[in-house]
Amino acid sequence: MSNLRLLQTTTPHIALIPSAGIGHLIPYLRLAETLALEKCIVTIITPKPTVSFAESNLISRFLSTHPDMKQLEFQILPPSQSNSTTNDPFFLQYDAVNRSAHLLGPLLSSVSPPLSAIVSDLLVSTSLVSIVADLNLPNYILATTSARFLSLMVYLPTLLAEPNTKFGGDSDSVTVPGLASIPQSSIPPPFANPNHLFTELIRSNSRMIPQAKGVLVNTFDLFEPETLSALNSGSVLTSLPPFIPIGPLVPYESEDCLSLIWLDEQPEGSVVYVAFGSRTTMSKDQIRELGEGLEKSGYRFFWVIKGSIVDKDDKGDIGEVVGKLYAERNKNKAMMIKEWVNQEKVLAHPAIGGFVNHCGWNSVTEAALHGIPMLAWPLHGDQRVNAEVVEKAGLGIWERGWGWNGEKLVKAEEIGKKVKEIMSNAKGNIADKNDEEEIGAVLGKSYMGRNKKKAM
Numbered sequence: 001m002s003n004l005r006l007l008q009t010t011t012p013h014i015a016l017i018p019s020a021g022i023g024h025l026i027p028y029l030r031l032a033e034t035l036a037l038e039k040c041i042v043t044i045i046t047p048k049p050t051v052s053f054a055e056s057n058l059i060s061r062f063l064s065t066h067p068d069m070k071q072l073e074f075q076i077l078p079p080s081q082s083n084s085t086t087n088d089p090f091f092l093q094y095d096a097v098n099r100s101a102h103l104l105g106p107l108l109s110s111v112s113p114p115l116s117a118i119v120s121d122l123l124v125s126t127s128l129v130s131i132v133a134d135l136n137l138p139n140y141i142l143a144t145t146s147a148r149f150l151s152l153m154v155y156l157p158t159l160l161a162e163p164n165t166k167f168g169g170d171s172d173s174v175t176v177p178g179l180a181s182i183p184q185s186s187i188p189p190p191f192a193n194p195n196h197l198f199t200e201l202i203r204s205n206s207r208m209i210p211q212a213k214g215v216l217v218n219t220f221d222l223f224e225p226e227t228l229s230a231l232n233s234g235s236v237l238t239s240l241p242p243f244i245p246i247g248p249l250v251p252y253e254s255e256d257c258l259s260l261i262w263l264d265e266q267p268e269g270s271v272v273y274v275a276f277g278s279r280t281t282m283s284k285d286q287i288r289e290l291g292e293g294l295e296k297s298g299y300r301f302f303w304v305i306k307g308s309i310v311d312k313d314d315k316g317d318i319g320e321v322v323g324k325l326y327a328e329r330n331k332n333k334a335m336m337i338k339e340w341v342n343q344e345k346v347l348a349h350p351a352i353g354g355f356v357n358h359c360g361w362n363s364v365t366e367a368a369l370h371g372i373p374m375l376a377w378p379l380h381g382d383q384r385v386n387a388e389v390v391e392k393a394g395l396g397i398w399e400r401g402w403g404w405n406g407e408k409l410v411k412a413e414e415i416g417k418k419v420k421e422i423m424s425n426a427k428g429n430i431a432d433k434n435d436e437e438e439i440g441a442v443l444g445k446s447y448m449g450r451n452k453k454k455a456m
Ligand code: UPG
Pocket: 021, 022, 023, 024, 026, 144, 145, 276, 277, 278, 279, 280, 304, 339, 340, 341, 342, 343, 344, 359, 360, 361, 362, 363, 364, 366, 380, 381, 382, 383
């Protein structure tokens, strides 16, 4: 009993409440480890069921390597099968988590020792306001995106309430006070529809930010100085709590993945890593152009390919996605993989010289942490605004004309050219002559393979 009292008075107990998807889970696991190292008791509240296998696998692996961490499963109401504005399974899950939030009250009040504070995802903050008030607990938000996109979210309710605001309209840009204006072309297309589920979720939850005790942001002062200062000086809105940069969040201890063995055999800085996060796929035609572009660049590459938004639906092997001939002719200079890789360890590997990515904010912060130059290819959501941050900070290049995912077919030539551009800045500055000869030889073989039935 006396020990328990000691715990209650001296050891903070923090509950972490992520929402849905890997991009919103990983920062919470990183924060969990950081808090535990600071001698806090941490309880992670995980919505169940998850949308993807990747989320449930990651949670189990994390808990098995962090036995001191507590977990409570939060059984959520079934997500709607669709909504008139979207059938994106992650948006539907955010909505389901919000609709289930009333079930969190009893769960949060039952934990022992009693909680000292809650850190929750922005996308559940509205639903949590009355619950945390009843429990008399301070609520912090951990924002998983850039401070720049966060500012747009903070200001979204105001923008949507103004009669003259037009997203996707003729004006060139959108103004958030205190920030450099945001081009219309960077505004996520769903914002043009005020009834879109994504817009509605952000609008309703952002309204509650002033009620939070503070907002922890996975960014750092040098990366987004003006934006952080605009948020904290009252320029964006006057009623905001402090925005505290705590990034880049440090990756937690985790196991190696097998693909690192392949990287061990590659020269320093020689490999371009290509990955678009946990939930982004491209059309078959775009995957083909990307594949050819990587070949044309002449560099070795490590390519993580997602065949569907949710991994549970991702069937077929790599040969079926990129073509067996393509896979065969690149096998000596490329690692192509459809399974989960430990991306942070890949980026930390000395063989990696550049990173082609979609500017999911976790990928950006991981690349920043390891100083890997990026070719930004933003595809949806916050990613074009994030790409502005990357470009401004000098961490990478961005070809704006490539548009949103599916808006146009980006051709292999352009991709190859841009890959060469980032890789020429890479640590080892590779362009290895033997490699180019090898490519030529293999291309010859594949040409013969393609034509063997119709030519002698
Ligand atoms: N990851 C792996 N292995 C894989 C795939 C992903 O380790 O095989 C990790 C990666 O290291 C990163 C995370 O998964 O930590 C993916 O996060 P992110 O790069 O942010 O991409 P998304 O999964 O697309 O993240 C969603 C949104 C993105 C947003 C982010 C944070 O799509 O636009 O910025 O959530 O809110």
